[in-house]
Amino acid sequence: xxxxxxxxxxxxxxxxxxxxxxxxxxxxxxxxxxxxxxxxxxxxxxxxxxxxxxxxxxxxxxxxxxxxxxxxxxxxxxxxxxxxxxxxxxxxxxxxxxxxxxxxxxxxxxxxxxxxxxxxxxxxxxxxxxxxxxxxxxxxxxxxxxxxxxxxxxxxxxxxxxxxxxxxxxxxxxxxxxxxxx
Numbered sequence: 001x002x003x004x005x006x007x008x009x010x011x012x013x014x015x016x017x018x019x020x021x022x023x024x025x026x027x028x029x030x031x032x033x034x035x036x037x038x039x040x041x042x043x044x045x046x047x048x049x050x051x052x053x054x055x056x057x058x059x060x061x062x063x064x065x066x067x068x069x070x071x072x073x074x075x076x077x078x079x080x081x082x083x084x085x086x087x088x089x090x091x092x093x094x095x096x097x098x099x100x101x102x103x104x105x106x107x108x109x110x111x112x113x114x115x116x117x118x119x120x121x122x123x124x125x126x127x128x129x130x131x132x133x134x135x136x137x138x139x140x141x142x143x144x145x146x147x148x149x150x151x152x153x154x155x156x157x158x159x160x161x162x163x164x165x166x167x168x169x170x171x172x173x174x175x176x177x178x179x180x181x182x
Contacts, residue, residue: 036080043075047086054089060097062113062163065090066120073127091128094121098135105138108145114156115146116163119172126176136176143173 046068053064060066069090072082098121101111111117118139125136132140148154152166153173163169 039075039080043072043080043082046071047083050090051086054093058097059112060094060117060121060124062116062120065094066124069094069124070127087128091125091130094124094128095130095135097121098125098139102135102138105142108142110142110146113163115143115153115169115173116156118143119169119175122176123172140176143176147173 050064050068053061057064069087072087075082097111098105098118104111105118113120122136122139130136143153146153153169155163155166155169157163161168
């Protein structure tokens with residue numbers, strides 16, 4: 001005996017499946033809108049935090065300048081708003097910190113945070129389109145002198161995720177020598 005499938009339920013199944021795909025498309029759009037809103041809110045918080053950090057501290061911080069600037073620059077590449085004034089301010093703050101330590105870098109002493117600070121600071125300057133000069137050359141010279149006998153650069157602290165391993169420190173030391181900046 002052949003089973004006959006009533007046409008109305010089959011038709012309803014096709015309609016429901018079609019609606020599900022439409023709803024999924026709408027969910028995708030809503031999901032993208034939610035993601036975009038979350039990114040915009042996060043950027044606003046980073047803007048405020050980085051500006052406050054620069055107001056309250058004369059020294060450069062990886063979490064207060066470097067990571068926000070890197071995030072701002074990437075966000076701008078992807079069509080989000082990030083204040084060019086704040087980016088420039090963070091880059092200048094970073095440069096001023098390195099300039100104050102230029103002699104220490106030239107003497108292979110560095111500054112607090114050692115290789116991690118030097119690497120994050122150079123990454124900040126690169127992201128902010130600052131051109132290399134005598135200050136950045138002193139920092140790069142310091143990085144070249146700090147490589148240990150194993151070929152790595154030693155971590156100076158254990159503050160995950162920004163400072164925690166030879167891998168991270170070595171990456172930060174090697175990164176400024178990228179052809180696109182030098």
